[in-house]
Amino acid sequence: MAHYPRLSVTPDLEKLVKDYVLPSSLGFGKHVAPLMATCLYTNGEWQQPKIEAYGPMPFVPAAKIFQYGQQVFEGMKAYRQKNGKTVMFRPLENFKRFNLSAARLAMPEIPEELFMGCVESVVHAMKNIIPTGEGESLYLRPFMVATEPGLSISVSSDYLFFVLASPSGSYFSADRVSVMIERVNARAAHGGTGSAKTSGNYAASLTASIMAKKLGYHQTIWLDACEHKYIEEFSGMNFFAVMNNELFTPALGTTILHGITRSSLISLAKHQGIKVNEAKIDIDELISSVRSGDCNEVFACGTAAIVTPVAELGESDGTTRYPIKTPPKEKSVAARLRQQLLAIQTGAAEDHFGWVHPIN
Numbered sequence: 001m002a003h004y005p006r007l008s009v010t011p012d013l014e015k016l017v018k019d020y021v022l023p024s025s026l027g028f029g030k031h032v033a034p035l036m037a038t039c040l041y042t043n044g045e046w047q048q049p050k051i052e053a054y055g056p057m058p059f060v061p062a063a064k065i066f067q068y069g070q071q072v073f074e075g076m077k078a079y080r081q082k083n084g085k086t087v088m089f090r091p092l093e094n095f096k097r098f099n100l101s102a103a104r105l106a107m108p109e110i111p112e113e114l115f116m117g118c119v120e121s122v123v124h125a126m127k128n129i130i131p132t133g134e135g136e137s138l139y140l141r142p143f144m145v146a147t148e149p150g151l152s153i154s155v156s157s158d159y160l161f162f163v164l165a166s167p168s169g170s171y172f173s174a175d176r177v178s179v180m181i182e183r184v185n186a187r188a189a190h191g192g193t194g195s196a197k198t199s200g201n202y203a204a205s206l207t208a209s210i211m212a213k214k215l216g217y218h219q220t221i222w223l224d225a226c227e228h229k230y231i232e233e234f235s236g237m238n239f240f241a242v243m244n245n246e247l248f249t250p251a252l253g254t255t256i257l258h259g260i261t262r263s264s265l266i267s268l269a270k271h272q273g274i275k276v277n278e279a280k281i282d283i284d285e286l287i288s289s290v291r292s293g294d295c296n297e298v299f300a301c302g303t304a305a306i307v308t309p310v311a312e313l314g315e316s317d318g319t320t321r322y323p324i325k326t327p328p329k330e331k332s333v334a335a336r337l338r339q340q341l342l343a344i345q346t347g348a349a350e351d352h353f354g355w356v357h358p359i360n
């Protein structure tokens with residue numbers, strides 16, 4: 001396994017971590033840990049990264065991130081296993097996706113050593129504040145923003161790369177979520193930025209989230225931008241359904257985030273003989289299958305959401321809802337995949353896939 005440069009942490013910074021008290025109620029991404037990694041890109045080169053205290057940063061209001069949204073990010077997790085080891089889950093996949101997102105947003109590539117060195121250093125510095133309850137972890141948020149000032153639409157010359165950390169629990173407060181079908185607006189179009197992890201995709205989902213919340217839904221499901229017919233993804237997670245004991249998930253393309261949890265679940269399912277169909281899923285056919293009982297599970301998956309079952313789908317008129325007749329937990333594919341994934345991540349099960357990445 002590659003060794004990445006570890007950034008130094010001064011005694012003052014170590015003290016910030018030592019004095020940090022894990023909040024009794026975590027939630028997701030609410031509490032930012034006391035240290036972060038930062039690295040400047042200027043004159044066509046990445047400069048020396050460093051660990052510093054989390055806090056306000058000086059940005060000029062004309063910086064291109066504020067004007068034109070040139071930004072990319074990742075979501076990753078570190079776990080404190082029962083045997084005391086600190087590990088991450090498939091971080092090199094996040095690294096690769098980060099650079100694919102950066103390329104789409106005309107941002108500089110970040111070298112593996114720099115990305116992984118910053119991420120590992122942040123995790124190592126805060127290994128003692130990783131929460132260990134069910135579904136808890138240290139959530140990592142690497143991101144890059146354009147910092148050159150200027151109001152012309154042009155590629156920034158300067159960037160800042162950050163790695164923040166957040167001791168986090170479950171993304172959703174509910175065990176099963178209600179999902180509103182967004183039939184009018186679209187999240188992403190072919191050739192757009194849908195498969196890049198960039199803030200604008202999430203900003204585009206927020207008006208739907210207001211309506212969803214008003215109607216008592218937890219999440220929105222997006223359809224394709226051409227025909228408003230085929231399922232794409234949830235606002236921050238990938239989509240799966242179980243129909244007649246087979247798994248279905250939308251095929252990847254330029255409009256869907258290439259989820260690392262998604263691909264891990266596909267591998268886990270195939271490994272135990274479950275047929276996985278990566279295909280176009282027509283929303284109205286899915287609804288018919290939900291109504292007939294042929295589709296008895298729908299779930300969301302992602303780094304933050306892990307595997308979250310959907311209790312019902314519904315229309316944005318607020319009146320028509322389609323409850324999913326899910327099997328008991330011991331017969332649920334979603335519950336089994338969630339348990340298997342978490343067991344690998346937390347060290348409760350052997351990692352036959354080589355996904356777990358130790359932080360020594």
Ligand code: COI
Nearest residue numbers: 075076236302303304305
């Ligand atoms: C993640 O699962 O890490 C995500 O990025 C989803 C969301 C919190 C933006």
